[in-house]
Amino acid sequence: MNNDQFEGNWHKVKGAAKEKWGDLTNDDIDRVNGNREKLEGEIQAKYGKSKEEAKKEVNDFIDSL
Structure with missing residues (x-):
């Protein structure tokens, strides 16, 4: 699934x-x-993750959809 x-x-x-x-x-x-x-930013803020960690989590989430 791409960004759009x-x-x-x-x-x-x-x-x-x-x-x-x-x-x-x-x-x-x-x-x-x-x-x-924005989702990456919210994850960073709520979970104290680095930008790279949040980006990877979002990528993995999107790939799983």
Whole structure:
């Protein structure tokens, strides 16, 4: 799934994102709104991960969809 598909299907996959990253609130998920970089930033902030770690997690998540 590429970035455009991810953004376009966000309403379908946001539940899976919330399940994977349970510390993200509904407001966090709404702020992301399908934007991959915003999701990475939220993961960095909530979980204290490096940019590279967050990017890898998001890549792995998208690949699993």
